[in-house]
Amino acid sequence: MNRELLKHVIFDQHEVIRSATIVPRRYHLDPQGNYVITGLRRSGKSTLLYKVARDLVRGGAAWNxxxxxxxxxxxxxxxxxxxxxxILLAQSELSDREGYFFLDEVQNIEGWEKFARRLTDSGRRAYITGSNAKMLSSQIETTLGGRYLVKHVTPYRFDEYLDALGKSRDEAALYSTSGMGALSSAFDSFYTYGGFPESLRYGAPREYVESVYQKVLLGDVVARNSVRNPQAMRVLVKKVAETVHNEASFSSLHGMLKGIGYGLSKAALIEYLGMIQEAYLLFAVKNATAKFVEREGSPKYYFSDNGLLNLFLVNKEPVLLENEIAVAMHDVYGDALCYLKSAKNGIDIDFYVPERGLAVQVAYSLSKSARSREIGNLVKLAKVDDAVNRLVIVTKEDEGDIDVEDAHIEVVPAWKFILRDLCGQPSA
Structure with a gap:
């Protein structure tokens, strides 16, 4: 590699870092730590590193x-x-002081983890980003040998979205009529178009999200994995979008594709789903294991950002609402987040966190039929699970309290549930 070219790349990047607009995020990086930062493409990983670089310069480091x-x-x-x-030779030519190394989207280079380990073994500071979960595979973690801390970055949570827009979320905003109206209005845009940081700069955010999706699917998934049938993968993502809110077994998804003429084997379908999840487009929520649940069940799949899901939906606000609650809760609880479905007891709970005793139903509105269904499932759960200590129905706008059969149920608008109950908690 021409070291003069590397220097051009480095100094051109300095200009990008200096001019970047940085919105404070919720992530804290230990000043003495080395990090591997993963997450969905365009979720803000690079900007997080820009802040680290600028903080280093502010603390006395030179740009070179x-x-x-x-x-x-x-x-x-x-x-x-x-x-x-x-890279090491170029750094030594630029400065006789220690270098701080930032390797952005390095997963494209095979064997990167060996160089990453060499950096830390020699006492150098390093920050690494990538858009694929394979960066955290057991083989790579063994090579890195515990020398790096891992941070997973997502698109904006709702509180960060408000901060980026310069909108207040203090107590006055949470409780005043005008403030609540402003927050509810902001949430309408947020849960429709998602939280990709750069999308806020666009008058047509959907087009921006579409470009991100194409880059992830065609670049991070299809090209990198040499997918033989990219059109089948496109259709698979669309079919997964149609299952959000419901269980989706490999067999059912295979049948959907076969029914419209895609002869993808079940083994290939399972492999494709794995690739899609590795690129952080989707995540899975599993059925809880409990003494009153007779089977594990198939997972439910959710999209990592509502803007992505909305590319496939028409007039499906209830589905978008549930997906946004899934994203917010998964960000906080990680794999501890489950759903709960038991044919034996007739219980069907959208989201369940056993270790917190938290059960959440999502209903766009508490119409007569929805009210009976959501309340009934929560009451059944309370009767068979003594560990449950909080029952919640998250809605688009309805709010209040329901007491029935010794069960207390909170009814909370989605924007308030996310801000009050989730945004103050660290990510899983």
């Missing part, structure tokens, strides 16, 4: 100590693992 390499720079298209040492 900031060795920031964006591996999606087209000038590095021919970069291979054999070229990593040239």
């Amino acid at each position: 100590q900031i060795i920031y390499i964006n591996f999606e720079d087209e000038r590095l298209a021919e970069f291979t693992s054999a070229d990593f040492n040239d």
Whole structure:
């Protein structure tokens, strides 16, 4: 690798970092730590590193100590693992002081983890980002040997979205009529178009989200994995979108594709779903295991950002509402978040966190039929599970309290549930 070219890449990136607008995020990075930062493409990983770089300079580091390499720079298209040492040589030519190394979207380079370990073994500070969960595979974690802390970054939560828009979310906003109206209005846009940070700059955020989706699907999934049938994968994502809110077994998804002429084997379908999840487009929520649940059941799939799901929906606000609650709760509880479905007891709970004793139903509105269904399921759960201590129905706008058969149920608008109950908690 031409070291002069590397220097051009580094100093051009310095200009990007200096001019970047940085909205404070909820993530704290230990100043003495080395990090692997993962997450969905365009969720804000690079901007998080920009802040670290600017903080280092503010603390006394010189810009020529900031060795920031964006591996999606087209000038590095021919970069291979054999070229990593040239980064160290370029740094030594730029400064006789220690370098701070930022390797952005490095998952594209095979063998990156060996160089990452060499950096820390030699006492250098390093920050690494990537848009694929394979970066956290057991093999790579073994190579890194515990030398890096892991941070998972998502698109904006609702509180960060409000901060980025400059909208207040203090007590006055939460409780005053005008403030509540403003928050509810902001949530309408948020749960429709999602929380990709850069989408806020666009008058047509849907088009921006579409471009992100195409980049993730065609670049991060299809091209990287040499997918043989990209059209079948496109249709699979669409069919998963149609299952949000419901269980989706491999067999049912396979049948959906077969019914419209896609002869994808079940094994290939399972492999494709794994690739899609590794790129952070989707995550799965499993059925809870409990003494009153007779089977594990098939997972429910949710999209990692509502803007992505909305690309496939028409007039499906209730589905978007449930997906947003899934995203917010999964961000806080991780794999501890379950759903609960038991044919034996007739219980069907949208979201269940056993270790917190929390059960949540999502209903766009508490119409007569929805009211009976959601309340009935929560009451049944309260009767068979002594560990449950909080029952909640999350709605679009309805609010209040319901006491029935010794069960107390809170009814909370989605925006308030997310801000009050989830945004103050650290991510899983």
